[in-house]
Amino acid sequence: MRIAVDAMGGDHAPVAAVSAVWRMARERSDVNFLVFGDESEIRASVQGPAPDNVTLVHTDVRIEADDEPVRAVRRKPQASMVLAARAVREGEADVLISAGNTGAFVASGLLVMGRLPGMERPALAPILPTFDGHGVLLLDAGATVDADARNLLEFAVMGSIYAQQVLGIERPRVALLNIGTEEGKGNAVCKAAYPLLASAPQLHFIGNLESRELLSGDADVVVCDGFVGNVVLKLVEGVGLGLFGALKEAFMAQAWLRVVGLAARGALSSFRDRFDYAEYGGAPLLGVQGGCIKAHGSSDARAWYHALEQAARFAERGVLDRIRSTLVEVREHGSSAPAES
């Protein structure tokens, strides 16, 4: 299997990506890597020559964190991210992975690879941290705002397959993010989506989930419109970071507490680690014609390695084909059987 790596995105580019690729390349001879980026920077960031299963493709163009996404993808066809996406489209690789500009990543999937046939809208699916440590797949987190009920059904199907095949959850519990637990609650989209989700035989739908319980571990896959998902993702990040900052301040405010804080540092930082990022591992972009894994922009080599594992499993388990065939099934079911309510 072949992974196309954009080495030039994220806070620790290219060293985090390259260290992780070198490590996995040495461990797994069954994975081949196409690494796109500045060759001299890449070579300078690791010791020793590239392993045999790594091919470097030089480019000195990259998409910056503050580039306007769609424009950047269109005007920088030689950017490392765009070249990596094109490698997937042209069948030279199975999965694209990048820690760069999220908007440009979504645009690369949509504009370079294109949508899956019959799919209207893609979904970005980060894994949010939960208090039980397992994480919850949230989709869509911002690729599709103004999603309709049909979109949410497709998000649920794609998320469920990803959770099963890549995250190893046998029978993923799928929930609809809503503002009440009973059927019939919520906005127009939720009201229309509930019966579609409840009647899809491909899903283990457990009903509505309120945001108060989102991080409790009660569901494995939670679907919502991309506007709502993006608000949720950034709010979790903001509240988490803010609370840690305030906690630190509380401990530093008085000399004796500072001592206590230092003593408890180990426990606090292991606890903080669980919520440091708003996301665990990589976030797949689902609904496009190719694997796409977005690593968090602040990923270090360890986080990159986890995201690479997800990319490898995505290819290994044939997730794209499973999604494609299940969506056909869902559409056929949807048009032949009336939605139960």
Next chain:
Amino acid sequence: MRIAVDAMGGDHAPVAAVSAVWRMARERSDVNFLVFGDESEIRASVQGPAPDNVTLVHTDVRIEADDEPVRAVRRKPQASMVLAARAVREGEADVLISAGNTGAFVASGLLVMGRLPGMERPALAPILPTFDGHGVLLLDAGATVDADARNLLEFAVMGSIYAQQVLGIERPRVALLNIGTEEGKGNAVCKAAYPLLASAPQLHFIGNLESRELLSGDADVVVCDGFVGNVVLKLVEGVGLGLFGALKEAFMAQAWLRVVGLAARGALSSFRDRFDYAEYGGAPLLGVQGGCIKAHGSSDARAWYHALEQAARFAERGVLDRIRSTLVEVREHGSSAPAES
């Protein structure tokens, strides 16, 4: 000024409400209270006779926390909450206050008092805690799902007046909750709302605010659709409580840390206090024909007292009339001047 109090809602009914009312009644002879509820329970919950400016109105019907809101308001016309709302509608009181069932509270405002003339949709406006300790007024938090751009403009105007008159913020900074900071970002409603907010001379509009910054104190009033606002409100509550639980667990996991935790208890609990509730004080329901202050369901006597202060200021500052006349202004401006973009 006259406040109609539903004494029978919330976790600490009626004692929390009654203690706060008795205290304020003794301190302020300019405020009269109409207290609705079970007279024997109310009398049993405080020492001494009712102050002169308190009138008890007995009823043994109450709306329960798990009653279906609209049905409860329709089928329990003698419930303490409904009687209190009716007192406002009939001009016997200026403001309703309750810590009961939130849905029934909104329904009481809408069905018993009715909407302000020309107002399509009301908004519930809790104050979320911020890391700088000032709080941010969020509206709508769930009264109006599927709000349109015009609704958001009205929410902004009402929230701004409330923040100025009741919370004492001279020139409230109003922001639109969105998934990007630039104009043109977001879903269809946000895109349409931005120019309306930007061109309203009644507002100090500061642009889009991402949820990552919602609790940072960068805005005083933040507007969004009620679905999004309800998700936000409950998520802040869930993340806050979850993080405190996890923190406590981390401290209790090891004997020596338990000692450290006990030593730091004071600092932790004062810090926790700031985020214990998802909300500070009471949340007004704005857009109906009368003052409506919703106290948090878990309010103790101190929280009730703060909510009563808000209710008194609402009446004192003539907030209802200000909202009514400003909304007329906004509608006239909106129909005569084109929205700037």
